[in-house]
Amino acid sequence: MLVTNLAILALAGFAGYLTISKVPNTLHTPLMSGTNAVHGIVVLGAIIVLGLGADGALNKALLVIAVMFGTINVVGGFLVTDRMLEMFKSKPKEEVEA
Amino acid sequence: MTPLASVFQDRDFISVLYIVSFCLFIYGLLGLTGPKTAVRGNRIAAVGMAFAVGATLLIPGIGNWGLILLGIVLGTAVGVPAARNVRMTAIPQMVALFNGVGGGAVALIAWVEFRTSSGFGDDPTYVAIFSLFAAIVGSVSFWGSNIAFAKLQEILPGRPISIGRAQQAVNLALLAIAVACATAIVAGADAGLLMIGVLLAAAVLGNFVVLPIGGADMPVVISLLNALTGLSAAATGIALNNTPLIVAGMIVGASGSILTNLMAQAMNRSIPSIVAGGFGGVVTTGASGDDGDRTVRSTSAADAAVQMAYASQVVIVPGYGMAVAQAQHAVRELAKLLETKGVEVKFAIHPVAGRMPGHMNVLLAEADVPYEQLKEMDDINGEFNRTDVSLIIGANDVTNPDARTNADSPIYGMPILNVDESRSVIVLKRSMNSGFAGIDNPLFYGEKTAMLFGDAKASVGEIAEELKAL
Numbered sequence: 001m002l003v004t005n006l007a008i009l010a011l012a013g014f015a016g017y018l019t020i021s022k023v024p025n026t027l028h029t030p031l032m033s034g035t036n037a038v039h040g041i042v043v044l045g046a047i048i049v050l051g052l053g054a055d056g057a058l059n060k061a062l063l064v065i066a067v068m069f070g071t072i073n074v075v076g077g078f079l080v081t082d083r084m085l086e087m088f089k090s091k092p093k094e095e096v097e098a
Numbered sequence: 099m100t101p102l103a104s105v106f107q108d109r110d111f112i113s114v115l116y117i118v119s120f121c122l123f124i125y126g127l128l129g130l131t132g133p134k135t136a137v138r139g140n141r142i143a144a145v146g147m148a149f150a151v152g153a154t155l156l157i158p159g160i161g162n163w164g165l166i167l168l169g170i171v172l173g174t175a176v177g178v179p180a181a182r183n184v185r186m187t188a189i190p191q192m193v194a195l196f197n198g199v200g201g202g203a204v205a206l207i208a209w210v211e212f213r214t215s216s217g218f219g220d221d222p223t224y225v226a227i228f229s230l231f232a233a234i235v236g237s238v239s240f241w242g243s244n245i246a247f248a249k250l251q252e253i254l255p256g257r258p259i260s261i262g263r264a265q266q267a268v269n270l271a272l273l274a275i276a277v278a279c280a281t282a283i284v285a286g287a288d289a290g291l292l293m294i295g296v297l298l299a300a301a302v303l304g305n306f307v308v309l310p311i312g313g314a315d316m317p318v319v320i321s322l323l324n325a326l327t328g329l330s331a332a333a334t335g336i337a338l339n340n341t342p343l344i345v346a347g348m349i350v351g352a353s354g355s356i357l358t359n360l361m362a363q364a365m366n367r368s369i370p371s372i373v374a375g376g377f378g379g380v381v382t383t384g385a386s387g388d389d390g391d392r393t394v395r396s397t398s399a400a401d402a403a404v405q406m407a408y409a410s411q412v413v414i415v416p417g418y419g420m421a422v423a424q425a426q427h428a429v430r431e432l433a434k435l436l437e438t439k440g441v442e443v444k445f446a447i448h449p450v451a452g453r454m455p456g457h458m459n460v461l462l463a464e465a466d467v468p469y470e471q472l473k474e475m476d477d478i479n480g481e482f483n484r485t486d487v488s489l490i491i492g493a494n495d496v497t498n499p500d501a502r503t504n505a506d507s508p509i510y511g512m513p514i515l516n517v518d519e520s521r522s523v524i525v526l527k528r529s530m531n532s533g534f535a536g537i538d539n540p541l542f543y544g545e546k547t548a549m550l551f552g553d554a555k556a557s558v559g560e561i562a563e564e565l566k567a568l
Contacts, residue, residue, distance in 0.1 A: 002224050005336045005344055012332075012345040015124055016352030022131040025449055025474055028357065028456030031130050032324055033193050034140050035353050038123055039328045040196075041147065041346040042203045044154045045338050046169070049207055049214075051160035059210050060162070064169045066206040069199035071173020072180075077196045078144040079181035084189065085137040087463045 030084045037077025043070025108158055113341070115153035120345040122146025127349065133469065150342045186464045187421040190320060190453040191250035197324050198243025204236030204330040205297060211337070217288025228337040230280040233293070234300045235330035241304030243323050249308075250316065250453055260310035266374055272303040307373060313418075314495055316453045318361040318372050325354025357455055364449035366501075366511040392540075394530065397548035399557060402489075402524050403564035409486030411442040413478065415515055416458045417451050419492015419527070423554035429491060430465035432558050435565045445471050446478040446488075446515050448496035475515060485520035492526065492554045498539045508537055523547040526557045 023031045046066035054063055123146045129139015155166075177196075184192045208229045212218060218226035248254040261268065276299035279292045311319050328350025335343025362369050406412050414433065420426060433443045445467060451458045459472060473481075482488065490497055493515075500507035501514045517523055523546055530542070530549075541547055550557050 001339060002222075002336070005339065005341075008341060008344050009332060009336065009348050012120075012348035013352045015345075016127075016349030017356060019124060019127045019131075019349070020353035020356050024131070025447070025456055026459040026469070026472065027130060027133065027136060028360075029189060029193075029454055029460045030136060030140070030456070031353070032321065032357060032455060033189070033196075034127065034130055034143065035328070035350045036193055036197050036200070036324055037140075038127070038143060038147070038346050039200050039324075039331045039350040041150060041343055042200055042207065042331045042334060043173075044150055044340060044343055045207045045331075045334045046203055047151070047154050047160070047166055048157065048338060048340065049210055050162050050166055050169070051155075051157070053159075053161060054210055054214055056213075059213055060165055062206045062210050064165050064172075066203040066210075067166060067169025068173040068176070069203035069206070071170050072177040073196050073200040073203065074147055074177075075174050076177030076181040076192070078140060078147070079178060080184060080189070080192055080196075081140045082137065082144075083181070084186070084460055084463075085133075085140055087186075087460070087466075088133045088469075089137050 027088070030081050030088070033077060033081040033084065037074055037081060040070050040073030040075075040077055043067060043074055046070050108156065112153045112156050115149055115156070116342045119146040119149035119153065120342050122149065123342075123346055123349065127353075150346075185424070186426075186461055187424055188251075189460060190316065190457060191247045193454065194243045194246040194250060194320055194323070197320070197327050198240050198247065201236040201239030201243060201323075201327040201330060204232050204327065204334050205240055205300075207334055208233035208236065208337075209293060209297060212283070212293045213290070217283055217286075217290075217293070219286070219288055223284060225337045226284045228333045230283060230296060232330045232333040232337065233296055234276050234280065235326050235333070237297050237300035238304040238307065239323050239326045239330060241301045242308040242319075243304075243327075245305055245308040246316065246319055246323065249313065254309075256313035258310045258312045265306065265310055269303060269306050272299045272306065275299040276303065311372065313453065314450070315365070315372050317450050317455050317457070318358055318365070318367075318369065320454050321354055321358040321361055322369070322373070325351050325358055328352075328354050361450055361455055364513065365509075366513065392543040394542055395548050397524065397550050399550065399560035400564045402548070402550055403561045403568060405522065405524070406436060406441065406487050406489065406561070407439050407565055407568050409441055411444070411481075411485045412436055412487045412489060413444050413446050413482065413485045413517070413520065415446045415448075415451075415488060415490045415493050415497060415517060416462070417448075417491065417493025417496060418453060418457075419494075419554050421452055421457065421461055421492070423492065423556075425491060425555035425558050426461040426465040426467075428555050428558040428562065430462070430467050432562045432565070433467065433471070435562055439565070439568075443471065444473050444478065444481070446473055446475070446517075448475055448493070448515055451493055451496050475513060479516050482516045482519040486522065488517040488520040488523045490517060490523065490525045490527075491558065494527075494539055495537060497541055498537065499541055500537070500539070504540075517541065518544060518546070521546065525549050526554050527551060528553065
């Protein structure tokens with residue numbers, strides 16, 4: 001299991017590298033904000049650990065905060081990126097090449 | 099057998115949903131490579147996230163529904179208004195904050211894992227190692243991002259804050275403490291204090307690493323923290339055996355690292371030297387001793403307007419000062435007015451202008467400046483010798499000719515916009531205080547340079563009024 005996961009890790013690293021290295025300077029802020037939203041995926045970890053039975057008030061409280069943090073990261077990140085990108089799109093007329 | 103079989107089916111179904119979700123992440127991020135496809139790309143990635151969360155909720159045995167819902171509701175209640183209402187000039191601190199909470203979530207998960215597994219005693223060793231790595235990196239990222247936020251929001255002063263030469267030794271010691279506590283846990287110790295030691299040492303380290311970093315280096319720091327949170331998420335994924343966490347976390351880790359590297363290159367500095375911090379804290383006199391003879395020529399909005407109205411090409415160089423003054427819309431108006439007078443207007447964007455990569459592009463896009471007018475450094479540098487007026491709005495270090503000529507300058511070797519090659523330069527600036535990095539800029543004393551003091555937005559507005567009157 002560990003070895004499989006390490007293989008996934010290595011491949012994902014290259015996938016990320018190749019995907020992102022084509023992004024032009026102009027879009028660096030939305031890129032950062034977008035990838036920022038993607039690492040909000042930690043919310044899955046928080047849901048799994050909380051959902052599969054964490055006992056005790058402190059554990060539960062910590063995990064609720066973790067779910068909250070992860071959700072802020074995801075929801076806020078995608079929304080703010082969307083707002084930014086809408087502005088790039090809203091260029092009135094000609095936008096010949098991308 | 100049947101219930102068991104259905105569980106297995108369920109697992110496969112969940113795995114398929116997970117595969118769909120990370121395919122959507124990658125496909126969505128590919129969309130971010132062009133302004134046309136970017137909006138859709140971001141939304142596709144968001145759909146991928148919805149798939150991933152939905153699939154996770156299907157995992158057999160998931161309970162505590164009320165608490166999960168509570169967390170999601172609270173997070174939405176905080177995140178949505180924050181993202182909706184933030185001003186475009188405040189994007190860097192918003193990203194820092196969102197990044198920080200991600201890191202915080204990682205650290206909290208690791209902490210609870212420790213508490214519920216009697217110090218990872220019930221888990222394979224690798225789970226302990228990856229969880230502890232996640233705890234350290236997540237904690238550094240959480241606290242570091244919060245400091246970055248506070249600096250950008252000007253809750254804390256933007257200049258470097260450090261305890262001097264001992265800083266690096268202290269930071270190394272803190273890292274050593276965190277790693278030592280973690281090692282003891284991996285070796286089998288399960289005292290709760292050890293885990294708190296890990297988190298606390300990493301927390302102080304996160305504070306200490308970002309506090310000494312000056313505002314001008316923020317683009318690098320934010321990229322770096324983003325990469326760190328991604329890596330810590332990937333480590334959590336390995337510890338929890340959750341594929342989408344590994345894939346998404348690692349993609350962010352890789353992309354953040356690329357950006358960090360690009361930013362550091364744009365400043366001609368190494369990442370370690372930036373993290374070591376303290377840059378720009380020293381007030382350098384540069385070519386010292388000639389302070390007496392140097393005079394600054396100041397100009398008026400009316401003169402500036404005349405000068406630009408009769409130019410054939412004007413290049414506008416925006417910097418952080420434009421963001422602070424919220425001047426982007428006024429600048430767009432000015433550019434329009436100049437164009438109606440037959441002046442060619444271009445914008446020169448330095449890769450590290452502002453407080454995060456591409457910061458100026460976002461602001462100018464908000465103000466509807468056409469994409470074609472935004473020129474990157476390499477494209478515009480050859481044009482300055484054909485430019486009549488370079489109008490510098492709240493930019494400083496990225497125009498500093500010392501970077502080319504003065505080997506003693508802290509920014510020597512950094513690629514800059516060669517505005518000093520243009521026929522004349524007008525600098526809009528609040529006062530003669532040196533820039534964020536506290537570095538002297540001989541451009542301001544140049545013969546071709548005229549200074550227009552005041553708030554950038556007000557000055558741009560005045561010039562525009564004068565232009566209309568011409």
